[in-house]
């Protein structure tokens with residue numbers, strides 16, 4: 001497989017990149033790590049006339065943590081996220097999901113922005129980011145907008161982004177004290193595997209660590225987009241955490257998902273695994289919330 005011919009642009013600033021995209025619109029595609037785009041171009045699935053590399057735009061590679069928010073530049077690599085101490089200490093589910101994406105070679109090239117924009121239903125990062133309440137900044141020549149990631153995905157490979165927009169940054173609020181989250185990915189093998197099912201459970205306890213103040217359960221690979229299991233979340237809210245409650249929430253999550261049969265697994269298997277994994281992830285999230293802020 002060889003790449004078809006295309007025009008190549010290498011802007012140095014986000015403004016320059018936005019201007020090029022404004023001129024070329026859907027005749028061009030931004031290029032980050034290329035682990036998705038270049039493969040699809042070789043296969044003839046997409047054939048843009050032009051490719052606009054984002055790799056030389058320095059700001060897009062940054063990661064910055066403040067007292068309230070984590071800002072991840074869209075071109076920050078997945079291996080950078082997996083190696084981050086800040087993620088390991090404060091955003092455990094995001095750290096685990098980054099470390100389970102593809103292989104070391106893929107993680108060295110692949111970027112956070114690319115993982116989001118490619119909008120694969122089984123992608124590793126979106127469920128964790130959604131569980132932490134992340135938003136994305138979309139820039140174009142005419143300005144910028146900030147969108148909750150929850151509102152970003154429309155279907156497999158489809159998002160609300162306009163053809164001339166570039167995802168510049170991902171904003172992740174710091175999780176509150178007394179909270180914990182866990183990511184579990186089920187694949188048919190241990191590495192270089194797209195998820196058959198992936199789940200994240202996030203819970204925040206009240207000030208006395210007695211009841212669940214807030215929860216988010218996000219499911220991947222069981223719907224056209226990463227899915228918040230809202231009924232399961234409602235079941236948990238205001239309740240005292242415990243095995244029976246977690247079991248009921250996991251059952252609710254399984255009833256909310258919309259899996260399909262494919263070569264990786266049947267819909268029935270996927271639904272059954274959602275129940276098992278959500279319950280497990282809730283138990284781990286609770287342990288982490290109770291041990292806040294310490295590492296396990």
Ligand SMILES: Cc1cc2nc3c(=O)[nH]c(=O)nc-3n(C[C@H](O)[C@H](O)[C@H](O)COP(=O)(O)OP(=O)(O)OC[C@H]3O[C@@H](n4cnc5c(N)ncnc54)[C@H](O)[C@@H]3O)c2cc1C
Pocket residue numbers: 029030031032033034035036037038039054074075078100101102103106109110111112113114115116117118122123124125165166167168192193194195
């Ligand atoms: C062997 C292999 C294994 C893989 N395993 C996994 C896995 O386990 N889990 C998983 O989730 N994925 C996996 N992937 C898919 C892919 O590696 C990831 O989705 C990766 O994060 C994509 O990032 P990238 O920077 O390479 O994106 P690119 O390929 O550069 O771009 C992907 C898409 O997003 C657009 N884009 C990229 N960045 C931006 C931006 N900042 N603004 C606007 N548009 C943008 C591009 O135009 C393109 O349409 C795998 C891929 C391969 C080849």
